[in-house]
Amino acid sequence: MATDLFEAARKAMALAHAPYSKFPVGAAIRAEDGTIYAGANIENLSFPEGWCAETTAISHMIMGGARKIREVAVIAEKLPLCPPCGGCRQRLSEFAEAGTPIYLCDETGVRKTVTLSDLLPHSFATDTIG
Ligand SMILES: O=c1ccn([C@H]2C[C@H](O)[C@@H](CO)O2)c(=O)[nH]1
Numbered sequence: 001m002a003t004d005l006f007e008a009a010r011k012a013m014a015l016a017h018a019p020y021s022k023f024p025v026g027a028a029i030r031a032e033d034g035t036i037y038a039g040a041n042i043e044n045l046s047f048p049e050g051w052c053a054e055t056t057a058i059s060h061m062i063m064g065g066a067r068k069i070r071e072v073a074v075i076a077e078k079l080p081l082c083p084p085c086g087g088c089r090q091r092l093s094e095f096a097e098a099g100t101p102i103y104l105c106d107e108t109g110v111r112k113t114v115t116l117s118d119l120l121p122h123s124f125a126t127d128t129i130g
């Protein structure tokens with residue numbers, strides 16, 4: 001199971017810059033070659049300019065040269081579980097598949113496993129156009 005992915009998300013959460021919401025989040029992505037890319041939310045005094053942990057992790061993955069997400073873990077300090085927000089679901093969908101597992105974690109480990117299509121059903125896709 002995804003213990004290393006959970007640990008990477010938990011460590012990333014400790015690096016969050018969340019002085020405004022005080023809601024640190026960590027995310028970790030395992031790319032197709034097995035490499036783990038992690039990220040935390042990074043807020044800004046100009047509130048709309050902050051972004052999510054999942055988005056930081058995706059950025060790391062892309063800059064690491066990877067393009068395919070095999071699995072994702074997300075953890076927040078203050079909620080039992082933190083499913084990715086709508087924007088991050090769409091960003092993840094660019095690099096993941098309908099069946100890609102997303103592990104929703106608390107401080108003890110993975111509490112719930114869902115797939116991307118559970119979170120983003122009827123998603124925008126080229127085969128839905130026209
Ligand atoms: O899935 C989520 C949901 C929220 N946040 C961040 C955004 C903001 O910094 C803080 C409060 O919403 O949590 C994430 O990083 N990931």
Ligand SMILES: [Zn+2]
Nearest residue numbers: 052085087088
């Ligand atoms: Zn988000």
